[in-house]
Amino acid sequence: MKHATQSLLIRGGRVIDPLARMDAVMDVLLRDGQVAEIAPPNKIRAGAEEKIDAQGLIVAPGFIDLHVHLREPGQGYKETIASGTAAAAVGGFTSVCCMPNTTPVLDSPEWVTWVRQPQRGAVVNVFPIAAATQASKGAVLTDFRALQRTGAVAVTDDGKPVLSETTMRDALRASAEINFPVIQHAEDTRITQNCSMNEGPTSFRLGLRGMNVNSEAAIVDRDVQLAQQFNGARLHIAHLSTAASLTAVRRGKKNRARVTCEVTPHHLALTDADVRDYDTNFKMNPPLRSAEDREALLAAIADGTVDAVATDHAPHAQHEKIIEFERAAFGITGLETALGLVISVLSADHRLPLTRIVELFTSGPARVLDLRGRGTLLRGSHADVTIFDPKKRWTFDASKSRSKSHNTPFDGRQLTGKVVATIVGGKIIYRAV
């Protein structure tokens, strides 16, 4: 990335860098796309072309979102790489990992290269995640090595889970060979056909077929066991949503398998009881779960089982959402509300320390996909910084979203915690007015 400004000094903010075990008021100097220096206030001698006053604000490593649907190639009517990354910037994300369920499916080095081209107009770092199988059909593995070489950071068949045990075993074997993460959208789609929400009292009342929690947990359990068979295999569970899945992940971690997982802000903020009046903005996959599952996720965030918060930002056009609930597309947008939701739920309601929250957005996801030099402000790291006000109360207005789509259940929601500035490669790409 080219920078108009070569150096930027962020003064007087509370720097929280979980990887560096830092939580102190510091000045941060960014120069030539890197973190040049961090020092107590007024100790940095070198001059800077531009300065930001961050007093009273948190200065964190740039946020990383492991799970974003940018919809290109082929689905630009929902979102483009340009519009999706603009929304990411508003949400404080300096890096996003985009999902391969595009048209065509992102299953070749050529398309991975295409996504990374500057013509796409990305304003934050985009790390493509490629398909695990050809056309995500679940049968033939893609060329992991070639995909890795062209810049894919992981493989997944998100939305179309790898159901075949043989295919998953082969994928994890390959993962171990070249140290390449396999991400699983854990859902036994053989038992979730025609289901549009979580199975429970609400689905029964609404007359909607419900997805049983075991449709997720059974796949997580199987994959964790498979991952343990190959020394070094890396398995990441996308948008984990049930208590039973956590049990499997904990077992894997205890057995030293390289198993990680992410949780979405909406699964922390809402339950299936919130699915009122067939509002399709509450329809996503995995679905909103029971209050007990939500409690289990909160506990797993607190005890460190969960590695990252990821939005599963899934923009859809109105004609795909303003239809019958059972026919509507799964998914909601989430980039701009993520931090506010997580702080509102975890900090305000559950008293989780800010350092842990920052970890879930930074060093946590960086570790999951091995994004070197990101998720931290250690000297020499990429100059990606997110500055936010953890106490700022604000109301989200979906009509002002930078995303092309406005399918969110959080329109009009009061949130605590707002991004003030987003810096990518030393350049301020977003500043709240």
Place this chain on the structure above:
Amino acid sequence: MSTSRPQSEKRSVARGSLLGIEDLPVSEINKLLLLARKMNPAKARPLLRGKRVLLLFYEASTRTRTSFEVAAQALGAETSLVISSGSSIEKGESLLDTAYTLRAVGADAIVVRHLNAGAPHLMASYLDIPVINAGDGMHEHPTQALLDAYTILKHKKKLTGLQVTILGDIYHSRVARSEIHLLSKAGAKLTLCGPPELLPEMATTLVKGLRISRSCEEAVRGADVVMILRVQRERLAGLKVSLPDYVSRYQMTMARLRMAKPDALLMHPGPIIRGLELTWDVADCPQSVIVEEVHNGVPLRMAVLARALGKAA
């Protein structure tokens, strides 16, 4: 009628809509039941003269559709029927666009039957005319529950305290959900009966005080009303419930019906399948009010339409 209002804008549900029993206050239920008593299909009352009622049916239906048609015409309204096959719906027109089209040709109310739960709610959230739910997926079928309450009240003094047993496929049944909401609101004591595949334990969360029984005999014993729900063969197959097994355990026979109170009513929302959920003689026994239910559908739906179009006086 205004045509300038921007389309595709969410609004509050129009007065007079009937989307389900769950959100209908008891006072409204009582008002409708009372109003139905004043309706006489044989003596036309031109209450709704000049009004257009559009019947939008995405699913085949005989009794509900004709019952609404007869009810609307008995009140002097014009009716038009739109069915999904052979219309623009088949060409992929969305539910809302179809609804807007019907509104634009002058519908004053829309009666909708749809295979998806919540479809009437979607229409009602975007239309400025009343929407009446004639059955949505597995969700609700409010007029069926109302006409059944009306039928029960023709034979029993009140619903409060009545022992009502509902047998059969509860899980897939929109009728069941509406009946349970209505009878529970009215203070009846409800027992549900069926195999776990068709009646999951979760059903008890629908309203307070629901009892589940897996034994047909136990469920029927001492009942004032026995309501049988249709069981679809293809559903049993999908759930791996054997047909002979279902019949032997849950089919309503005269022997089982005798375990209920001597004056118990035998009800079924239809269509009935003799030999499956009930025997031939049960369907035609003196306690059976199956035909009467169909008959009562007309005055009840007259009441619903009169309320919808603001002529409930």
